[in-house]
Amino acid sequence: DQQVKQNSPSLSVQEGRISILNCDYTNSMFDYFLWYKKYPAEGPTFLISISSIKDKNEDGRFTVFLNKSAKHLSLHIVPSQPGDSAVYFCAASARSSSNTGKLIFGQGTTLQVKP
Amino acid sequence: GAVVSQHPSWVICKSGTSVKIECRSLDFQATTMFWYRQFPKQSLMLMATSNEGSKATYEQGVEKDKFLINHASLTLSTLTVTSAHPEDSSFYICSARDPGIGLAGQETQYFGPGTRLLVL
Numbered sequence: 001d002q003q004v005k006q007n008s009p010s011l012s013v014q015e016g017r018i019s020i021l022n023c024d025y026t027n028s029m030f031d032y033f034l035w036y037k038k039y040p041a042e043g044p045t046f047l048i049s050i051s052s053i054k055d056k057n058e059d060g061r062f063t064v065f066l067n068k069s070a071k072h073l074s075l076h077i078v079p080s081q082p083g084d085s086a087v088y089f090c091a092a093s094a095r096s097s098s099n100t101g102k103l104i105f106g107q108g109t110t111l112q113v114k115p
Numbered sequence: 116g117a118v119v120s121q122h123p124s125w126v127i128c129k130s131g132t133s134v135k136i137e138c139r140s141l142d143f144q145a146t147t148m149f150w151y152r153q154f155p156k157q158s159l160m161l162m163a164t165s166n167e168g169s170k171a172t173y174e175q176g177v178e179k180d181k182f183l184i185n186h187a188s189l190t191l192s193t194l195t196v197t198s199a200h201p202e203d204s205s206f207y208i209c210s211a212r213d214p215g216i217g218l219a220g221q222e223t224q225y226f227g228p229g230t231r232l233l234v235l
Contacts, residue, residue, distance in 0.1 A: 034223065043121070043208050043226035044159070089158065101147065101212050101222055107158045 006106035019077040023090035030092040121227035138209030144189035145211035165192040
């Protein structure tokens with residue numbers, strides 16, 4: 001049961017253009033969403049997050065959009081740079097009585113930014 | 116962001132031996148840490164939630180007697196792979212929540228660099 005899905009395994013973008021990475025979820029209890037960037041043989045690096053009370057959060061070149069009705073979020077990177085080439089994971093969590101903050105990850109999208 | 120370290124970064128061991136991996140939060144105290152496993156070209160799979168001062172919570176399908184977790188202090192959690200077999204070879208990653216930022220249950224998790232385990 002894949003609760004968080006990244007349906008595009010890979011994406012190739014020209015340097016300077018916009019990269020749009022998509023993520024869908026099925027659990028309506030999710031209320032906090034995060035994007036991580038990961039290089040091979042390294043741990044994920046936190047990029048940006050968004051709470052369900054918002055529909056947009058921006059941090060420099062990175063913007064995350066949340067569409068709760070569609071259970072969809074996206075990460076926009078603009079302008080894209082070759083150093084952005086990595087695997088991007090979206091993750092979601094749901095507040096509960098246990099408050100564990102457990103994250104559910106998508107499968108990841110490999111972004112390649114071409115010079 | 117907060118810094119989480121892992122040690123060792125890679126380890127090769129013989130089948131049947133035990134391997135301990137350490138996860139430390141360097142600049143914050145973490146009452147909760149998480150252990151993940153990643154197979155090549157796959158997503159991160161949560162193995163267990165490590166709680167300081169209490170027993171770990173294991174995900175379905177994860178053998179608690181094989182993957183021993185100890186959260187001895189607010190900055191250290193250890194994962195011990197007991198009686199390792201070649202199928203345990205994987206990339207193990209820990210993360211820690213920084214409770215100082217965000218709403219309860221919405222704290223950002225910061226990840227360690229990972230440990231590559233190869234069991235021969």
